[in-house]
Amino acid sequence: METFALLGQGFSVALTPENLMLAVFGCILGTIIGALPGLGPSNGVAILIPLAFSLGLDATAALVLMTSVYYGAMYGGRISSILLNIPGDEPALMTTLDGYPMAKAGRAADALVLSGVASFVGALLATFGLILMAPLLSRIAYLFGPAEYFALYLLAFSTLGGLASKNQAKAIIAACIGLAIAMIGLDNSSGMERLTFGTLELIDGVDFLVAIVGLFAVTEVFVFIESSGKQTAIGVKIDKITIPVRDIIRTFGTMLRSTVVGFIAGVLPGAGASLGSFLAYSAEKAISKDKSRFGKGDVRGVAAPEAGNNAAAGGALVPMLTLGVPGSGTTAVLLALLMTLNITPGPLLFEERPEVVWGLIAALLISNVVLLILNVPMVKIFVKILMVPPWVLLPGVTMVSFVGIYSLSGSWFDLLLMIAFGVMGFFLRKLGVPTVPIILGILLGNYMEDALRRAMVISGGEWQYLFSSPIATGLWIAAFAGFVAPLFLRRYIKTPDKVPD
Numbered sequence: 152m153e154t155f156a157l158l159g160q161g162f163s164v165a166l167t168p169e170n171l172m173l174a175v176f177g178c179i180l181g182t183i184i185g186a187l188p189g190l191g192p193s194n195g196v197a198i199l200i201p202l203a204f205s206l207g208l209d210a211t212a213a214l215v216l217m218t219s220v221y222y223g224a225m226y227g228g229r230i231s232s233i234l235l236n237i238p239g240d241e242p243a244l245m246t247t248l249d250g251y252p253m254a255k256a257g258r259a260a261d262a263l264v265l266s267g268v269a270s271f272v273g274a275l276l277a278t279f280g281l282i283l284m285a286p287l288l289s290r291i292a293y294l295f296g297p298a299e300y301f302a303l304y305l306l307a308f309s310t311l312g313g314l315a316s317k318n319q320a321k322a323i324i325a326a327c328i329g330l331a332i333a334m335i336g337l338d339n340s341s342g343m344e345r346l347t348f349g350t351l352e353l354i355d356g357v358d359f360l361v362a363i364v365g366l367f368a369v370t371e372v373f374v375f376i377e378s379s380g381k382q383t384a385i386g387v388k389i390d391k392i393t394i395p396v397r398d399i400i401r402t403f404g405t406m407l408r409s410t411v412v413g414f415i416a417g418v419l420p421g422a423g424a425s426l427g428s429f430l431a432y433s434a435e436k437a438i439s440k441d442k443s444r445f446g447k448g449d450v451r452g453v454a455a456p457e458a459g460n461n462a463a464a465g466g467a468l469v470p471m472l473t474l475g476v477p478g479s480g481t482t483a484v485l486l487a488l489l490m491t492l493n494i495t496p497g498p499l500l501f502e503e504r505p506e507v508v509w510g511l512i513a514a515l516l517i518s519n520v521v522l523l524i525l526n527v528p529m530v531k532i533f534v535k536i537l538m539v540p541p542w543v544l545l546p547g548v549t550m551v552s553f554v555g556i557y558s559l560s561g562s563w564f565d566l567l568l569m570i571a572f573g574v575m576g577f578f579l580r581k582l583g584v585p586t587v588p589i590i591l592g593i594l595l596g597n598y599m600e601d602a603l604r605r606a607m608v609i610s611g612g613e614w615q616y617l618f619s620s621p622i623a624t625g626l627w628i629a630a631f632a633g634f635v636a637p638l639f640l641r642r643y644i645k646t647p648d649k650v651p652d
Contacts, residue, residue, distance in 0.1 A: 154282060161509025164211055165517055173208070173216040174514050178521045181223020185243075186231055192224035192464070192481040193587070197367040200360055200488055201556050210492045211507050215514040217488055218468075221481055222274055222515065225464045226522045229266040229457055234259060243460065245432045249445065249452025256448050261395040265450060266457045267526035268399055271519055272406040273458035277414045277465025278515045281472075284418070285508075286501060288473040295474075297605035298617045302626035304599040307476045307591060309634035319634065321584045329592015330599075332357050339601065352564040359487035361569045362593050364556060366586045367484075369573025372549050374580065395450075402454035405435050413459030417466020417479070427466070431459025465515070472496055472508060475598070480587040486594055 164170065184195035196217050203213040228243030233250035246266060253262040295303070308326045335346045336356030347353040412434050413427035435455040436445050445452050467479040475496040477483035489496055494504060501508055556565055576586055610616030618624050 154286065157505060157509045158282065158513060160505065161511070161513035164506050164510030165215065165513035170212055170215045170510070170514060171517070173212055174219045174518050175521055177216045177219025178223040178226075178518050178525060181220035181225075182227035182230075182522065182525060183223075184220065185224035185227020185229075192221050192228075193484055194367045194371060195220050195224045196481055196484045196488075197363045200484070200491075201364065201554070203488070204360075204491075205554070210494055210504075211510045213488065213492060214485075214507065214511050217485060218511060218515060219518045219521075221485070222461075222464065222518050223522060224481075225274070225461050226267065226270045226526050228460075229270065230263065233262045233266065233453075243428070243456075245428045245456035245460075246453060248432070248456075249447070249449050252446070252448035253450070253453065258448070261398060261450075262453055264527050265395055265398050265402065266453050267523065269402070269406050269409075269454040269457040270461045270526070271523040272403075273410045273413055273461035274465055274522075275516070275519045276407075276410045277417070277462040278512065278519065280414050280462075281465055281469055281515075282512055284469050285473050285512075288469060294622060296620070297602045297609065298619055298623045299626065301599060301602040301606055301617060302623045302630065303474060303476055304595050304602065306626050306630040306633060307595065308588065309630040318583060321582070322588050325579070325584050325586065325588035326592050329589035329594075330596045331592075332362065332589070333593050333596025333600075339597070340604065352562065357568070357593065358565060359491055359593060361556060361565050362572050363484055363487055363590055365569040365572025366576040366589065368549060369569060370576030370580060370586070372546070373573060373577040377577075398450045402450050405451045405454045406458040408438075409435060409455040409458035410462040413462030414466040416459070417463030418469050427463025428456040428460035431462075432456045472500060472511075476595075477591065480590070483587060483590050483594060487590070490594065 165174070180199065181192070181195060184198075185192065199220055200217065203216055208216065229246050229250065232243040232246040233254050250262045250266065253259065331346070333356075335353055337343070337354060338345055344354060409431035412431045416427035416430055432452065432455045435451055439445070439451065464479070464481070467477070467482045468485075470476045471482040471486055473496070475486070477486045486496065494500065494507060553566060553569075556569055557563075579586060579589075606616055607614075610619075618627060
């Protein structure tokens with residue numbers, strides 16, 4: 152009953168006119184961002200964080216806007232996957248396998264509506280899973296001391312990227328870069344300068360938002376310039392939008408099964424929506440009696456990955472809110488937003504700031520309904536967004552980023568630093584080095600260092616203290632397994648390099 156009372160309090164916060172408008176606005180923006188190939192939820196949220204601060208939003212309103220963009224982008228990724236055979240983001244890759252063949256067979260509208268309903272089912276049930284699991288996990292988190300938190304942060308570094316990372320060594324390099332950047336500034340214990348090179352502007356360290364916007368938004372501009380500004384074009388035509396009731400009924404069981412698989416994948420730190428989408432598709436294909444239709448336009452092949460990746464998006468919020476450890480790249484960006492707002496995720500968040508947590512959860516439920524309404528009858532409007540030339544879109548997005556960052560700090564140095572991060576992100580992408588571990592290192596580096604120092608002070612410098620409790624030992628084992636497992640599983644679990652025509 153207490154949970155329902157808190158959820159009611161959350162709805163009283165989320166249903167204020169301002170927050171309701173922000174939820175609708177975020178859903179529209181997120182769907183557009185998700186529909187545009189290459190942007191995805193991580194970039195979308197990173198680009199729009201400066202906008203949230205420029206508007207002077209409070210903590211709850213900013214989170215409502217950003218999570219609505221997050222969910223909207225997860226919905227929108229399927230549009231370009233189905234129509235262009237180009238995933239809007241990585242989690243939408245599996246949707247191309249059966250979505251595009253459906254579109255080529257003249258069922259583009261059916262595929263879009265079915266995928267929208269599957270996204271709704273996955274995201275809605277995952278939000279209920281968040282309601283049930285988050286308070287429970289937050290109580291367990293009270294058992295965590297410095298040794299347990301150090302092991303937990305190590306688990307996040309070892310697993311973030313998971314199977315999506317093609318090279319574990321490069322993931323380690325990226326994490327080390329992030330940790331090194333986190334060390335810039337004044338030492339919390341001694342007050343001595345570290346890695347500032349005598350630069351006054353670096354004494355306070357590197358701002359999360361400058362790094363995030365540079366590595367995501369500015370890098371995209373350089374990638375676009377390198378690609379010579381190729382135009383986008385609709386690959387198939389859409390007929391009249393109708394609701395394929397028979398297909399929805401037929402795949403409802405698929406949606407439920409895929410939601411469970413995706414949610415579990417999302418809760419695991421580092422697994423994320425990409426793995427949720429892949430596992431949901433693979434599981435549905437494995438239990439199917441007729442596998443011959445998969446990859447040729449099977450409706451189950453559209454419903455499964457969409458329910459799975461949207462459920463994983465909701466599941467990834469569980470460790471972020473309760474433990475302060477992001478479950479995906481996008482929740483790492485959201486974690487930066489929370490920290491910038493002086494909100495510390497963890498077990499105390501549910502007691503100290505219940506209006507933020509439950510307002511956010513209520514906003515997610517509202518956003519799901521809004522997104523279903525937007526993505527079924529109004530899907531043709533979003534499809535037209537794919538006709539916007541990238542040379543018009545990306546410069547506008549970049550300008551918003553620059554104005555937003557400058558309005559926050561008023562520092563020309565931050566703008567130069569943001570460009571530097573963009574250049575670094577471009578070259579790292581060319582080398583195949585993932586950027587998400589860098590963001591994680593910047594976000595968690597100081598917290599990880601503080602946890603290690605506290606553990607050493609408590610134990611008198613005995614390193615065995617880091618393994619002194621069953622929880623800490625279990626997390627160390629999970630971290631090792633999370634790092635080593637992909638080296639073996641990648642032989643058997645592979646996402647296709649090229650999507651079939």
